[in-house]
Amino acid sequence: MNFNNNDYINISTDLIHDIFYSNISSRGRISSIRQYSEILIRKILDINPKKQVTVGDITIVKSLKKKSNNNKLIVDALKNIQTLGNKYTHTQVTEIVSDENREKAFDALLDISAFLFVDYFSKYGFEKNPEVKSYFSLLPPELRYKVLNNLYEMDSSNIAIIDKLCISILKFKGEAAAYTWLKIHESELKNIPTMRAELQNSTIYETCSDNIKILSDYFASHDVIYKTFEEAILYYRELGKIQGNTPEIVEFNDIMELLYIGRRPAK
Template sequence: MKFKNQEYEELVRDLINDAFYIESRSNRGKISTIRQCAEVVIRKLLNSHNNNKITLGDFDVIRDLEAASSNNKLLIKSVRKLQKLGNKCTHTQTPQPITDENVNDAVNALLNLYASLFVLYFKKFKFGSNSEVLSAFSILPPIIRYIVLEELYKDDRSNISIIDKLSLVLLKAFDKDSAMKWIEKRKDELSNILPYTQEAIAKIESIYGKSHAAAVIANAPESMYTLCLERLEQVSLVIDERGLLYNSFEQAKTLYLEKGILPADSQEYRDFNDIMEFVYLGRKAEHNEKLDSQHLYTIIN
């Protein structure tokens, strides 16, 4: 039997509440609960039914994760990190204080697990091949998108959609300097990549004709390096003026419910909806005035 989001909805709601929404919770308690959250995410990654026992340090679990993720180092390292922190907070041989830094480490490792769900999805369905999926993907916290895109880029350095979105999400998750450094470090490589694919041009030609396709090529930036710089300046100006629309699951949840659920008419869409539903389980929708007053300008970026 397969993992079903609905079977874990109540549990995840309790875990997310105890880990993130109770201000008086101790750091030790937060990490213990984050470890439990991680076990549920691992069940999701392995498509494991609740009859199967899942613990972070189990050899078979690690082996299965390595196989499912093609031995993704970030995923396995994050599981090990959560196991170590969880043990520290669960067993009584560690009486030393648990710090805020320990909690941040646990949260970051959990985010890596969430991101791994999307990494596996985009290994199956190529990133950038579906514009509707890309738009829905953008309704995730920037840090999640950054982790996903950074992992995808390691394996596909010529994918122009990954390059474009990664350079922009660096701006949103961190700052303009981080994005600029990433682009400049890869100047030579990006300068040799065209900002369009032959498949895209062929599609334009088949729909609109050769002259239109030729005009698209003539008016396109010289390379992905040029495109990234132009896009970075454009989006940076908008963010400077209006700020980010959302920076967390809570700030984005209302938008996800309104705009992020795709029609379930293909396996690609059904799989994506399933992951999005899971990562938003238990998250409280935070009122976001920016969504009331702005024109959703970052959805396509």
């Protein structure tokens, strides 16, 4: 491996501070988002720290397209960050950064972060390791939603992905959005069987519907435990890394560690 988290601790901490915890301008924030995205790209492509990396480099773009099989999540995110980064780092653009463009930059950065896990689960499978699947829940619901939604687009018959996707929608977007998604995909979900002890020959549609109902009732009187990295990091630190030294475990721990570098726990 060329990429090592330890090489990027200082710069990642600085950039995360500028992006999420400082009072810098939106123009400066977008510049920091672009720089931090280059660190994540180095991780995705396993690039040597001595090699120069820029978001718009044609070689980098081609490598990401090839590695991701033109995955829309990473390709569109890269394009948005490149466009916004170029626009707001040149002095001929004197306009104020719009709220829409600022949020688009944040969203693109989260998409690149999500692709780290899309790439990982494409390699190892989402349902194969229960412990990995459990630790994956130590991420904010929005990030989990982006990962699972993309995995579902790649494999719409995987019951483990569908089950967790419905829950992530509920936690990120709310009960109405979860039921809407379920209704939109009703016909295909009712053709995917899943065995449950209390209900033989049920489908993933019934399973998801039941889970949404149970969790919605629970969240009616309890808050979602964590919605942000700053809230989730408390639980991540408490549990620590998954024990083991297989490539699957090492790679997962490495991605989690990278994304939590520089994050500050919520008060």
